Amino acid sequence: MKLDSRVPGGPIETSWDRHRLNIRVVNPANKRKYHVLVVGTGLAGASASATLAQLGYRVSTFCFQDSPRRAHSIAAQGGINAAKNYQNDGDSIWRLFKDTVKGGDYRAREHNVWRLAQVSVDIIDQCVAQGVPFAREYGGLLSNRSFGGALVSRTFYAQGQTGQQLLIGAYQALAEQIHRGAVKMYPRTELLDVAVVDGKARGIIVRDLMTGAITRHAADAVVLATGGYGNVFYLSTNAKGCNVTATWRAYKRGAGFANPCFTQIHPTCIPVRGEHQSKLTLMSESLRNDGRVWVPKRAGDHRPPGQIPDDERDYFLERMYPTFGNLVPRDIASRAAKRMCDSGHSVVPGGAGVYLDFRDAIQRLGRDAVADRYGNLFAMYEQIVGESPFEVPMKIYPASHYTMGGLWVDYNLMSTVPGLFVIGEANFSDHGANRLGASALMQGLADGYFVLPYTIGDYLAGEKAGFADAQHAAFADAEREVIGRNERLLAVKGKTSADAFHRRLGRIVWDKCGMSRTREGLREALDELPKLREEFWSDVSVPGSGASLNQALERAGRVADFLEFAEVLCRDALEREESCGGHFREEHQTEEGEARRDDERFAHGAIWEYQGPDKPPVRHTEPLKFEHVPLTQRSYK
């Protein structure tokens, strides 16, 4: 597997500008001859589709939801980072760059992160021009707040619905291009395979979820913007439909899968209640601006929170990390909460949870000001839990939220399969081993608005337009495989729903490859997973037929892919004999229980290459160099 990162040399400050100058460009009159397929309509997919169409490319865009407006970016709450320095608090591209490299625990490519920080400022301008109603101050200028891992206020927000407002902005830009006829939109359509002809991505095989029809789409390039794989844990903050299928099938066609073990567990989610739970709900990190995290000092103290006096409360994040306090990065906060609960301080009897308390903020700012900042989040919490955070502290606990790993891409966002581009959460590029809050929206829009539209030209300029042919044998083979796979799922006729298998899968992966991992546990998981997969293929029940709407078949196909993917996830976690960011191996920790990196052996990206159904995948590495942010032990004290 060839892993050429294509990172430009020379000074980092000018690297993106020089790269844009040096890459090839498609003549404006020729752009319409090139057809690009974009799969997924979250921030990355919608912004890329709209921008490519504005540039003149012919675009077809696919999503499995009934409308492109529903992709899961919509649920992002807290905000989007940008190095605008509107607060005059010393922010800069350099500072955002350094915070992001450090926040990612030194496992991302410096040049990619620099570019992300550089284009962050353009994103805010673009969104405001589209009519995104960001929060403003009384003077009419944009407001900011702070997020974890930063000592400046650089996060732009729209109450607790920033993702919704940004996605609606990108969706509307996409809608305009659909109206112009520049984008052909295929909603309720799911990617089931990638067609690779002579080593290049030339199209995709999709299923129309309404009719069951399997069709081929040929094009000059394919862009995957299909999100992360957090639902491998079954319970996560992801939408129910989020899945690994698109990236997994691309992996099986030759795209390298990088750092799957870098998964993010978000510290502030509503704790699990009961056996029926289908998903977990995030409470935005922005709440940690004003909320204080605590547990009772005495283990097993189950008095109601109001009866526990201040000197018997342990504000453990403020105690352990006085500089960053409640705003330490997510991996640090999650593990601290877990340690407190493991030592008997949970505030959810028999379960796991800590308090996030707004009492002091309400006293300091008044109830109205707190409602103005977090009103919808408090309402959402109250709807689910039945308690008002104005009266009783929120109870929170970490949950699977985001995945930093994904398909490997070079500096042009192209995977190891030429012509196959991967953007947004689906790729592995910018967050290293831990993503900072408010950086996912930034990366999705950076990739879609300001990176891919340039870099895809470098590939297309070297390709003859319209070369792809849906009648090629590679398309027929892929289509046959897709149909065969669905028929196999329908033919099992077992006794257990796909959802029940998904729950069992989630339990294994959460227990053995969740917030903390051990060699022994991972080996057990690798032993259990093939058995569960075997059981699935002999006992799953998928009623109905493939030739019509069939939600059971959709679910089963996704669970089947998660069952395969989970093995690579655990394998990656086993091989990475260090702790870094969201990947915490109990064997590798400091005396204080913090992650201990091993830069000698693991300052690299790990990229897995598929070898066939019965062979273990091969692990390749891309060494990482840190020339601008020197490698140090992360400290938020």
Added chain:
Amino acid sequence: MKIDLRVWRQAGPDAPGAFETFAGLEVSPDQSFLEVLDEVNSHLEAQGREPVVFDHDCREGICGSCGAVVNGDAHGPVKRATLCQLHMRSFKDGETVSVEPFRAKAFPLVRDLMVDRAAFDRIIQAGGYVTARTGSAPDANAVPIGKPTADRAFDAAQCIGCGACVAACPNASAMLFTSAKVTHLALLPQGQPQRYQRVVDMVGRHDDEGFGSCTNHGECEAACPKGISLDNIARLNRDLIVATLGGRQRAP
């Protein structure tokens, strides 16, 4: 607690439909309504029977995928909540709970509880955007926008496109949906250049899709999970009158 669940089953738009009853379901008060449907489906699938078809995704009230009429109310009895935010503690032990799809001519039924809301997308495509080519934007703070105005625009922009307003309206009008987008963009300086063309084009498309007219019942506002205000419709009408009196016609 126990409930009897009556679910509308209909194989397709032209097939006959009827309620199917799942009697004596054991549910937990903390369980969400969709989690009850999940459980019903898991049992149906295990028995080789086809599950109840329904749209859902984020399950936190923001994507707008889910929606059905529960005991006569769009999204069920809880105000300011989507179907996925409805929990069983809102029902009494032993209660019969009926769930049926949103019904409107412009939302053709697909199967069971799933309807086709693509008409909403087409209304937005007709003009619900600001034309702002990527890369052409001035600095974000170049044009200040007063906080009260920005907040009002935000309030309108909160619409999740779920369609409850249409399901609740006796005329199956989508004016609340359309006016939320018209208002969001009309209040902002960035939305001004296309303001009057936008309202003409979006209302024209709204009518073409077969949605009814607004006669100020206000059922839409009551059913809206995001509390989108009826005032937006008044604002739309003002802009529509200005545009039409000015002789503005729909774009070809």
